[in-house]
Amino acid sequence: MSQLNRRHFLVTGLAAGAAAALPGTAHADPTTDPTAGPTADPAAETAQGLASRGLRTDPFTLGVASGDPSHDGFVLWTRLAQEPLADDGLGGMPQRPFNVQWHIYADETCRRVVRAGVTVAAPEWGHSVHVEVENLSSDREYWYRFRVGPYISPVGRTRTAPHPLAYGSGLAMAFVSCAQYEHGYFTSYRRLAEEHPDLILHLGDYQYEYTKNTYTIPGGNVRDHLGPETVTLANYRQRHSQYKVDPDLQAAHAASPWLVVFDDHEVDNNWADEIPEHAEDQPTFLQRREAAFRAYFENMPLRRTSIPRGIDMQLYRRIRWGRLANFHMLDTRQYRDDQGCGDGYKDCPASVDPKRSITGAEQEAWLIDGFHESRAQWDILGQQVFFAQRDNNAGPAKVTSQDAWDGYVASRKRITQGWIDAKVRNAVVLTGDVHAHWASDLKLDYDDPTGPSVGSELVATSISTGGDGADSDPATHPFLKINPHLKFYNNQRGYVLTKIERDLITADFKVVPQVRQPGAEVYTRATFVVEDQVPGVQQTYLRPLPPSITAERGMTVDETVRLETERP
Known part of the structure; x- marks a missing residue:
């Protein structure tokens, strides 16, 4: 993923009233899938543990979503909430940022990773995540999911629009x-x-x-x-x-x-x-x-x-x-x-x-x-x-x-x-x-x-x-x-x-x-x-x-x- 520059994908992490565009990290390797399960790498396991410090239960209680498709991308969304119905609106989340991994797949079985990266879920924005992805193929389906530490989100299906000069198949x-x-x-x-x-x-x-x-x-x-x-x-x-x-x-x-x-x-x-x-x-x-x-x-x-x-x-x-x-x-x-x-x-x-x-x-x-x-x-x-x-x-x-x-x-x-x-x-x-x-x-x-x-x-x-x-x-x-x-x-x-x-x-x-x-x-x-x-x-x-x-x-x-x- 280090070979891909910012023109290949855009990650929007929200913090303190502004949008922070973050490049990919070492976890964003398009040939591997860190969301597939526990890794045998002790260093990676330690990093995942630190990333999820303070999480007692699955934070993906609100599901996943995508939106605003273009011919080469779309927005991916999730919001972290351990206790989603808490009356303080904080979702039972510690009041600190969390790094959230995201992966996009070419297949429904989530085996072929085509884009990946890390974004920040900040408490100032309700620990929501908005990822803007670019430079994908036009007029085709993709699948995606998120991960924080050991917790993996449900899989979502999305798609890109046809090329601006094409009508597509309907x-x-x-x-x-x-x-x-x-x-x-x-x-x-x-x-x-x-x-x-x-x-x-x-x-x-x-x-x-x-x-x-x-x-x-x-x-x-x-x-x-x-x-x-x-x-x-x-x-x-x-x-x-x-x-x-x-x-x-x-x-x-x-x-x-x-x-x-x-x-x-x-x-x-x-x-x-x-x-x-x-x-x-x-x-x-x-x-x-x-x-x-x-x-x-x-x-x-x-x-x-x-x-x-x-x-x-x-x-x-x-x-x-x-x-x-x-x-x-x-x-x-x-x-x-x-x-x-x-x-x-x-x-x-x-x-x-x-x-x-x-x-x-x-x-x-x-x-x-x-x-x-x-x-x-x-x-x-x-x-x-x-x-x-x-x-x-x-x-x-x-x-x-x-x-x-x-x-x-x-x-x-x-x-x-x-x-x-x-x-x-x-x-x-x-x-x-x-x-x-x-x-x-x-x-x-x-x-x-x-x-x-x-x-x-x-x-x-x-x-x-x-x-x-x-x-x-x-x-x-x-x-x-x-x-x-x-x-x-x-x-x-x-x-x-x-x-x-x-x-x-x-x-x-x-x-x-x-x-x-x-x-x-x-x-x-x-x-x-x-x-x-x-x-x-x-x-x-x-x-x-x-x-x-x-x-x-x-x-x-x-x-x-x-x-x-x-x-x-």
């Missing part, structure tokens, strides 16, 4: 959002891991901030949050750890590289820039936001460009999957204007104010510049809240969600016009937040339903938020009648699994029948396609409904709409 991509620990088991994460996608997008609400039983579902919650509502760094670290120890979530992280962006619950419900949900929380909100951002970075496979600096965190970014797709990952919380008339569905004059923005001017310009520079087959916006218009009033008044893009109409129109002017070949918006599956056509002018479609939106339901939910005939949902560009609705839990090819995106809306009990099987509720240069969604499959299924689930469509409108 991309199996899934996207998810909204995993409320108290509302149900993370079965959908497990079923998603079993799909072995090439890439997973998490579009927000990775964890929830509430203390137990604050946000309840019909029939009562099935699990409890530990600790108080998350406000301090210790609170957020403990909450992330509680989620991370879930075996289904760990399986999904280990299965594929992730692209992550936060929404509101990673900080505070419906927060906007420097404004909390409740005015009485204003005096301490910026300290809370800083703590939440720090914990989010510590627990996600993000590059050092996203290291928080005080209350600021660079999260919007662009990931290129060869010539096939550009993923424009957006941040619709940190820079938005406050909701014009408060939260909820309202007929709000401020929603059409041309000065208001959900992205902020700088991010909006970055996005539109990206449209003009793009030569990709598909330009995909990974973002948090509903993009298309959803009017819930059949009369002349327009009653829409002020927390979504409907509350920032001019901002939505500028971005839509941006991809039209740039002659983007195919614009597709991916969305989370609303705890239900949706599919819709996108318009420049939603007041003219006969106008052309200019893009497509696919919306993933929640992993668990809202509990089991209910199956129903999507045609009976009142929103689809009022908004003809809306084409599909389903209120069960699950995820969306897509196959992205040069001429077609195929989206399977996957659902599980229940989350109140673990282990449910997954099935495809509906399939939609988006054809190359044909804006809008087209349904190709809809699973037949058993008779009276809505009544059997104990929830009507009207009740579902009410819950969505009034949810915390």
Whole structure:
């Protein structure tokens, strides 16, 4: 490994508020595998013992993850925690740095080491590890794991993107959002891991901030949050750890590289820039936001460009999957204007104010510049809240969600016009937040339903938020009648699994029948396609409904709409 210079790999170790780039060490020999087991070298055994001094048990309780793939690398992540649920947020770790070995393999059996090195897990950053690796082969799978002393992490699978000039053989991509620990088991994460996608997008609400039983579902919650509502760094670290120890979530992280962006619950419900949900929380909100951002970075496979600096965190970014797709990952919380008339569905004059923005001017310009520079087959916006218009009033008044893009109409129109002017070949918006599956056509002018479609939106339901939910005939949902560009609705839990090819995106809306009990099987509720240069969604499959299924689930469509409108 001493023959490899810093251009061959980059290791990011975090210490005391900065990123330290560390070269490889003598343990990083690509022809051997120190993680394979105890060594016969007494000197090496002594070094391992010193490295793990103070560790009484396995520190890899939070699993492993990878993310932000490029054509020649990715980020590897883990975080050391002997007692992950400790209420001080320190994970039972001695307050000193630990050297962590990492290895990347060309095979699933972990015999062929292709990269290795050592990085530092520092207490200032919750003993988290972020390793940025470069100069690997493009468009192929890799496996990885970590070691501290005698302790070896689980194995994770990851991959690189195709070369920037290549389309590759197609991309199996899934996207998810909204995993409320108290509302149900993370079965959908497990079923998603079993799909072995090439890439997973998490579009927000990775964890929830509430203390137990604050946000309840019909029939009562099935699990409890530990600790108080998350406000301090210790609170957020403990909450992330509680989620991370879930075996289904760990399986999904280990299965594929992730692209992550936060929404509101990673900080505070419906927060906007420097404004909390409740005015009485204003005096301490910026300290809370800083703590939440720090914990989010510590627990996600993000590059050092996203290291928080005080209350600021660079999260919007662009990931290129060869010539096939550009993923424009957006941040619709940190820079938005406050909701014009408060939260909820309202007929709000401020929603059409041309000065208001959900992205902020700088991010909006970055996005539109990206449209003009793009030569990709598909330009995909990974973002948090509903993009298309959803009017819930059949009369002349327009009653829409002020927390979504409907509350920032001019901002939505500028971005839509941006991809039209740039002659983007195919614009597709991916969305989370609303705890239900949706599919819709996108318009420049939603007041003219006969106008052309200019893009497509696919919306993933929640992993668990809202509990089991209910199956129903999507045609009976009142929103689809009022908004003809809306084409599909389903209120069960699950995820969306897509196959992205040069001429077609195929989206399977996957659902599980229940989350109140673990282990449910997954099935495809509906399939939609988006054809190359044909804006809008087209349904190709809809699973037949058993008779009276809505009544059997104990929830009507009207009740579902009410819950969505009034949810915390």
